[in-house]
Amino acid sequence: MLCALLCALAIPASAERLPGTASAFDVTWDARLGAAERDKLARWLGRAARTVRMLHGELPRDDIRIVVETRRGAGEPVPFARVLRRGREGVHFWVDPAFPLERFLTDWTAPHELSHLFIPYPGKTDVWLSEGLATYYQHLLQARDGLITECMAWRRIAAGFARGSAAMSGETTRRPLAAASRDMHALGSYMRVYWSGVAYFLEADLALRTGTPALSLDRVMQRFGQCCLDDGDITDGAALVAAFDHVAGTALFVPLYDRFRALETMPDYAALLARVGVHTEGGETGCVRGDGPAARIRRDITLVDGERDAAASGP
Ligand SMILES: [Zn+2]
Secondary structure (H helix, E strand, O other): OOHHHHHHHHEEEEEEEEEOOOOEEEEEEEEOHHHHHHHHHHHHHHHHHHHHOOOOOOOOOOOEEEEEEOOOOOOOOOOOOHHEEOOOOOOEEEOOOOOOOHHHHHOOOOHHHHHHHHEEEEEEEHHHHHHHHHHHHHHHHHHHHOOOOOHHHHHHHHHHHHHHHHHHOOOOOOOOOHHHHOOHHHOHHHHHHHHHHHHHHHHHHHHHHHOOOOOHHHHHHHHHHHOOOOOOOOHHHHHHHHHHHHOOOOOOOOHHHHHHHHOOOOOOOHHHHHHOEEEEEEEEEEEEEEOOOHHHHHHHHHHOOHHHHHHHOOO
16 A cells, blocks of 8 residues: 555656546546557546446446556556555556557456445455455456456356365465455465455345345445445444445345354355356356356346346347
8 A cells, every 4th residue: 555655656647537437537647658558548447437337337436546557568457456545545556558458448457446445445354355345346347348258257256266265275274264364465365365255245145136125235335335435434344244234124244244254164155156057067167057047146146237138038
């Protein structure tokens, strides 16, 4: 965080309120960017805003600070990024502008980092909630916006769960998820922390969508944003999940949180994937299956309304 702030100040820069993002993005450009590069990156950020709106229709905040700094020769379009929490919230991106627009549009970094802004930072011990939410939505939102296919989104989610499981297989000390989160950087337990969090939100989403009345994680995030996002009292995971239950009118997120934070293994992600019609066999992930209740709920989660209707009435 400190580096992000200092680096942002150290570079010569110019500011711009970005058109096409409902004026929500207040962008500080690295002055070393050429006009064509800036135009390309503005189109990338504009599309990222559209992608993130696929969650519930609005960006997480009306005024989002974006810092774009160049990092050439990094081997990928967005080699680093960091959420900015102090003052106006936003995201600091380090980019290699040599990459074509298409590579920026299919990169997952912007949907991931911007999704972080839908909830406050819950602290290190509960960072699995923060990373889980952003990682869950980075794939779903890219699919909803047509940047990747439904199949690709679920392949990536299934592959992520498998990576979390593989990373844990070499561990000799059993730790609850809360401890693996608190010491994530020292332990290198990133895969377990991120993908346990994804399983938490997938399980919650499935419970909401199959409950009465039917809800969704999207609606819970929307209601949370309206009532509680700016509530300075929410500084840890316990308060966060209590607020989710409050806006959902249910007792779901708190008991699920208590169970997950004590887990000493990966959650049962195979059962979750089966409930949405995604099958893993021998480490390989089958693609999505086309019919039945599991396919319907998967489409509800993955597709935007028009595509969902077309899929339901298709051949
Ligand atoms: Zn993240």
